[in-house]
Amino acid sequence: MHQLSTNPSTQPCPSWLDTTRNARRLISKAWKRWLPPPKMSTLEWSNRYRFVSSKASARSGKYKSSVTPYIDGILDAVDDPNIHEIVGMKSAQVAWTELVNNVIGKRADIDPLKIIIMFPTLKASKKYSIKKFRPMVEATPRLRAKIDLSGSRKSGNTWDFWNFPGGSVEFVTSRAISDLKSDAIPFIVVEEPADAATDVNAQGDSIALIRERAKTYNKWKMIIGGTPSVKGACPVEAQYERGDKRKFYVECRNCGDRHVLGFENLRWDEGKAEDAFYHAPCCDTAWNDNDKNWSVKHGEWRATAPFKGVASFWINELYSPFPGSKIALLAQKWEDAKGEAAQGKIEKLVVFVNSSMGIPYQHAGLDLDMEEMAKRADDYQEFHVPAGVLRLTAGVDVQRDRLAVTIWGFGRGMERWLIYWGELPAKERTADKKDPVWDALDSLLWDARKFKHALGYPMHVAAAGLDCSDGNFSEIGYWYVRDRKRKRHNILAIKGSSHDYGVKEIFTKPAPLDRRGKNSSKAAKMGVQVHIIGTYKAKDYLIGEHGCFHLQGAGSGRVHWYKEVRADFLEQIFSEIKIPSRRSGGKMTYEVKSGVRNEGLDCTVMSEHSAREIRLHTWDDTRWDDLEHKLKQVDLFTVAPNCVDAEGRPKKTSLAALGQHFNG
Known part of the structure; x- marks a missing residue:
């Protein structure tokens, strides 16, 4: 029988007293905690750590980039420090949302910073947060450990704002100006720009506004992705x-040549879309879905334009490996869409072109031959008023640093001639009442000596409209209108009714002033009536398919402009096109063309409204004859430059002075 040792040095030591082992454990934990995050690409992180939730996708489990190999090149561009902007013009069903999830997930895990994602609407923002972002965090252990989904106040997390160590991700909408102009953010994602607000509170395009939030950083990044529109x-x-303009070139399994997948290579007998095949243009080999997917896995991105800091990618639904994008199904969708279009119903075809082909839809009749339009210009000079003009009206658009102005002359039958199109630059800013730009506008509109009528008639602007739609400049606009009306100038404060879809008339009487009402507006408190233009009817009348600008020759409703007009005149007049809008549930709306300014059109619409305010559109030949007779009488006085006031009205002049003038 063995005797137990009583020597303390031979007794086993409790683990909590093993200082050496405990010290090593603490050092190891601290070392791991303070170790820099592993350096890896977004693609490597996605394949190693990312999981896909069954709540968000039918393909749940470990993420595999090999399923959608075309995503790899886009993720590499996101990681490239020489690329600031990444653009994806794409169809549906190409895993773009998974790409965004990979980008956000990797940065939340090992490369933390502040991120903002802009959605076109609040509904789209909530949908992504609940159905895409949250399931990704729940399914990915490394993200679940860093992003608190409990909803507790302590976490500070809400559905549209999520903290993680070292950074955050915020979801905003394109229509909220406060979201777009707040703190600087180094990493921005824009979802579905075709549905985003094009003019946020009249302060500019939402994409341009949010881009400015990133540019204070040297290493800023912006990802823009969405399906096209019109x-x-x-x-x-x-x-x-x-x-x-990068495109994904696939490899032909038969001949090894490469090409871009295109819907023009789908072939089938009419009514038998289930038998459709893809025919490779290089060797006319017929591909089934397996052949097509093999070719995509062996594809590569190729740029088709010089690189200037922006990497842009285009891809369509033929590249998609998912069951809903099989060749036969796409062929059937296309056949159905073309069948309905043949009956005059283009809605399905528009959706197919945008969401499956991944290209903008070209509406028939939207292309204008600007060179031919320019040939119609008449041979007269700026500020020279042709013989047919008997009344002048104007439209003024207020910008931060300038005033855009058109002056139009009207004659019998509402035939009109452009007298002036241009801009008056502000010395500092138009919002300043003392800026000399407002005196320059006075001189342009109300000084009769500027206008040289072909028959010597005195001319001044009989009515003008000033745009007060922009909240940043409405107060200065109301001030100008109120002040000049006191000086007997006929100037109107104008706002556009942009959501009437053609219901509101071009001119309607303004609401009576209510200065003391609880809900009285800023304009009412300043004593200014605001005129609301029916902009849709005005644009239909002027630039619609059968509008005035499309009429040729002389006569009622015809439009004339001078040869030396500013070069952008016609471009600005036709700066908007009437198309079905995704932002308005498919309703026909006027949309501004990309990259084109539209002040010239806006000013012309206001000038048209001003003409109707003085009822020119209701005048018959007798009224026009009476006006011409009066102008001929006044012309007796206007021969002498000092015998008229600033508005072309005869001054009280002595007979001796007149006699001296006419007798030389």
């Missing part, structure tokens, strides 16, 4: 054109 008014197409 040719000529498509924001994502405009962004894509800024880049190097």
